[in-house]
Every structure is written in structure tokens, then in C-alpha cells.
Amino acid sequence: MGVHFCVMFPWAGRGGQKLLAEQLAQYLAYRLPQASQLSVSNVFRIPGGASRETWSFDAWWLEEGRQTSQGFILRRDPPASLLVTDRDIEFQVMEMAYRGGIPVPRLRWLETEGRWLERPFFIMDRIDGCETSPQVLLTDPSFQEARPKIAQQFVAVLAAIHSLDFKAMGAEAFLGPAPAPEECAIREIEKWERVIDRDALEPQPVLRAALRWLRRHLPPPAPKVVLVHSDYRVGNFLYDHEGNIRGVLDWEMAHLGDPIEDVAWACLRPWRWAGDELVGGIITREEFLCRYEEAMGIRVDPQALHFWELLGNVKLAAIFITGARSLAEGKTREPILAMVARGNPRLELEIMDLMGV
Numbered sequence: 535m536g537v538h539f540c541v542m543f544p545w546a547g548r549g550g551q552k553l554l555a556e557q558l559a560q561y562l563a564y565r566l567p568q569a570s571q572l573s574v575s576n577v578f579r580i581p582g583g584a585s586r587e588t589w590s591f592d593a594w595w596l597e598e599g600r601q602t603s604q605g606f607i608l609r610r611d612p613p614a615s616l617l618v619t620d621r622d623i624e625f626q627v628m629e630m631a632y633r634g635g636i637p638v639p640r641l642r643w644l645e646t647e648g649r650w651l652e653r654p655f656f657i658m659d660r661i662d663g664c665e666t667s668p669q670v671l672l673t674d675p676s677f678q679e680a681r682p683k684i685a686q687q688f689v690a691v692l693a694a695i696h697s698l699d700f701k702a703m704g705a706e707a708f709l710g711p712a713p714a715p716e717e718c719a720i721r722e723i724e725k726w727e728r729v730i731d732r733d734a735l736e737p738q739p740v741l742r743a744a745l746r747w748l749r750r751h752l753p754p755p756a757p758k759v760v761l762v763h764s765d766y767r768v769g770n771f772l773y774d775h776e777g778n779i780r781g782v783l784d785w786e787m788a789h790l791g792d793p794i795e796d797v798a799w800a801c802l803r804p805w806r807w808a809g810d811e812l813v814g815g816i817i818t819r820e821e822f823l824c825r826y827e828e829a830m831g832i833r834v835d836p837q838a839l840h841f842w843e844l845l846g847n848v849k850l851a852a853i854f855i856t857g858a859r860s861l862a863e864g865k866t867r868e869p870i871l872a873m874v875a876r877g878n879p880r881l882e883l884e885i886m887d888l889m890g891v
Contacts (some may be wrong), residue, residue: 565643801839857874
């Protein structure tokens with residue numbers, strides 16, 4: 535779930551930051567054998583990430599007599615998180631998106647064991663000179679002129695993701711075989727039902743009723759099977775004052791499926807940051823859907839959109855349940871997990887409204 539890449543805050547004691555800086559310096563020396571006089575500084579934990587720890591740091595080194603500097607982002611597996619996901623898949627999906635011309639940070643290195651930093655992680659380049667906060671985008675006067683362009687790019691980038699030739703790019707090697715168009719919906723219902731079955735700490739009558747409703751109201755088959763980002767929304771991309779989306783973030787739930795899943799997720803009420811009906815606080819639903827249909831050459835079926843919006847709320851509630859279990863079992867003391875665990879009653883009201891209860 536959402537992370538903030540460009541607003542830096544201290545998030546750990548000085549001792550922990552110093553140790554991590556030393557470990558990172560050792561790792562970079564291993565990965566950059568031609569570098570000398572390598573140093574790491576400005577190590578900060580970036581708040582907001584609930585599925586992986588996200589850290590920012592700077593590195594300097596000499597190579598062939600030239601001084602080089604680079605800002606990096608570290609994504610490290612936490613002791614516990616909102617959702618257990620495979621960092622290998624996130625890394626490979628982002629690499630594929632980068633090759634396909636999608637604005638994402640440049641991926642550097644993936645480590646699947648805890649040899650260097652106690653836990654698995656990957657490192658990518660940091661994109662500087664940008665923001666990711668929805669609140670800044672909506673309230674900072676300096677972004678007033680950029681907002682319309684960002685709204686247009688928000689649609690265009692989603693269409694570009696859904697237009698990637700994932701078969702030719704080898705996505706099925708790490709995401710598994712693509713589902714048939716008529717299988718996409720039931721596959722996602724079953725996925726999130728398993729999460730609820732595994733992690734619920736108490737009965738979940740509203741979510742159980744919603745799952746039954748979803749099975750009774752399956753949408754038409756997907757208009758095409760695409761790479762689904764699965765967390766595409768305002769708040770999960772980097773943007774600048776010129777109105778450019780410079781990096782799409784948080785790909786850990788990416789899979790192959792129905793493109794309307796992403797469209798509906800972007801429309802969820804929790805992401806209507808302005809407290810109105812604007813998608814992400816930046817674009818009307820009508821314009822969002824119209825621009826998407828034009829870009830993709832497909833029709834967004836209202837029944838499908840309603841189905842995926844309801845399932846999106848169930849999915850978000852299931853994700854929050856995993857955080858609550860991690861907290862209750864003492865696997866983590868992350869404040870964000872305590873906060874999101876309190877969000878399900880509002881989601882349940884939205885779910886009941888979408889079911890017409």
C-alpha cells in the first residue's frame with residue numbers, strides 16, 4: 535500500500551540509521567566493485583508504507599577518477615505488514631513496466647535472502663524533485679496549474695499499463711498463466727476470501743455477505759486480460775510541478791486480470807481525497823471513464839464497474855484485517871497498522887450501500 539517517496543522524515547533512532555548506513559555501504563561496495571571511497575548518508579525511513587519498509591538514502595563514490603552520487607530507495611521486507619507479498623514479483627513487474635515505457639523508478643538490485651540487511655529487499659533509483667501526497671496535490675496552490683495535466687496523465691498512464699504486451703514481455707513466467715476473461719472475477723473473489731479466512735480475528739458478517747453478493751452478481755467477462763497494477767490511485771505516483779507523473783509506485787499486488795479492476799479501484803471512496811465525488815480528488819468519474827475508454831478502445835460496462843468497486847472495498851477491508859492480525863499477534867508495532875485496523879466499519883458502510891442494503 536501507499537508510500538511517500540519525496541517527503542523525508544526520521545523514522546528510527548540514530549543508532550539504527552547508522553547501522554543501516556554501514557550495511558548499505560557494504561552492500562553497495564559488493565555491487566559496485568569498481569567504486570572506491572564509497573559512503574552512504576541521509577538514511578531516512580519514509581512513512582506511509584504498510585507492506586514494506588521504505589527507506590531513502592544517498593551514496594557517493596569514486597569511479598574511474600570521477601565522483602558519482604546517486605539517491606536510492608530501499609524496499610525491505612518488514613517483520614509484519616498489511617499484506618504478505620512477493621518482493622521478487624514486484625521487482626520483476628516494475629522492471630517489465632520500465633522496459634515498456636511506463637514511468638517507474640529504475641530498478642537496481644534484488645536480494646531474496648537476509649545476508650546483507652537481515653531481511654530480503656530490493657533497491658531502485660530515487661526520483662527527486664517530486665511529490666506523492668494527495669493532500670499536497672489538492673491543497674498546495676503551487677500545484678493548481680499542474681492538476682488538470684496530472685488528471686489527464688493519470689488516465690493515460692493507466693491505459694499504457696493496460697496496453698503492455700505482457701505475453702511478449704514474459705510476464706507469465708513470474709505472474710503465472712493469464713486467466714481466461716471469464717475467470718478474472720471469480721479468481722479475485724477467491725483470493726480475498728482466502729485472506730479473510732486466514733486472518734480474520736472475529737466474525738465478518740458484512741464481508742461474508744458481500745462475498746455471497748459478488749458470487750451472485752459476476753460481471754461480464756473481461757474485455758481483455760491485462761497487467762493489473764491492483765493499487766493504482768492518486769497517492770501512489772510521483773508527480774512534479776510541470777504536471778508530469780514521473781513514477782508509479784507500489785506494484786506488490788500486480789497480477790494478470792480484468793482492466794476494470796484497476797478502473798474501479800481508482801474510484802473507491804477512500805481515495806476521493808477531497809471528500810467529494812471526484813476520482814482521487816482530481817477528475818470527475820465521467821471524464822475519467824470517458825478518457826479511459828477512448829485510450830483503450832473498450833467500453834467500461836457499468837455492471838462490471840459496480841462489481842469491481844464493491845470487490846475493491848472488500849479487498850481493502852481484507853488488507854486491513856491482515857494488519858490487525860499482525861498487530862494483535864505482536865509481530866509489529868507499526869503505528870500505521872493500528873490506524874488502518876480501525877477503518878473497516880466505514881468500509882462496511884460503503885459495502886452495504888453498494889449492495890443496496
